[in-house]
Amino acid sequence: MLKQIMCLIRSILCKESSDLQLLVANLKTQKTELLSENKELKIKEAQLLKQLEKPQRPSVVYSMPFQNLITELKEWGIEWMCKTQYRPDRKVLYTNKEEWNKIVPFLVSPADRYVAEGSDCDDYGKMASAKTAIDFGLNGCMECWGDSPLGRHGFNLLIVGTEHCRQYRLMEPNAGFLFAGELFPISQNGYHPDSWK
Numbered sequence: 001m002l003k004q005i006m007c008l009i010r011s012i013l014c015k016e017s018s019d020l021q022l023l024v025a026n027l028k029t030q031k032t033e034l035l036s037e038n039k040e041l042k043i044k045e046a047q048l049l050k051q052l053e054k055p056q057r058p059s060v061v062y063s064m065p066f067q068n069l070i071t072e073l074k075e076w077g078i079e080w081m082c083k084t085q086y087r088p089d090r091k092v093l094y095t096n097k098e099e100w101n102k103i104v105p106f107l108v109s110p111a112d113r114y115v116a117e118g119s120d121c122d123d124y125g126k127m128a129s130a131k132t133a134i135d136f137g138l139n140g141c142m143e144c145w146g147d148s149p150l151g152r153h154g155f156n157l158l159i160v161g162t163e164h165c166r167q168y169r170l171m172e173p174n175a176g177f178l179f180a181g182e183l184f185p186i187s188q189n190g191y192h193p194d195s196w197k
Helices: 002-051 066-075 097-107 121-136
Strands: 062-065 091-094 141-148 151-161 166-171 192-196
Touching (some): 066 091, 091 151
Antiparallel strands (some): 141 192, 151 166
């Protein structure tokens, strides 16, 4: 009887040992697969981060007298908010659509920084305008205010194009909006600017 019990114990131990060896082999295979996936993910992450590298200052830059900007926007019904004689710069520097499309994604700030009456929509616009000037050497991204589907709102107005063919486009600098960091025509997305600085 004792012999039978010992045989049974050995048999159970052998089976458990075999099951344990199979489990270890499966775990090693899974580990290898996970390491391979992790390596692939790191490569993909590096590729995506490379795409997100901040672009250089644009090589194509156009200019217009600041007074012309005030006049043109007034014709669109968008009023200069500062004293009539005040001009922060003599010229406004801007670039073409291709260059702006590289820049505007870097002008967007995270939505979780929003605080009503603290760091709200006009501050997002101010930040985007300042980033444009400091990081890209352009002052053709202005703060503007107007009506939006959410009511009164602050966002950005940009000069896009060449010296002889320029357009005005809008940009939402708050990442909480689906179209943040994209250029869009005046009135699209329900944005109607009426003042700027």
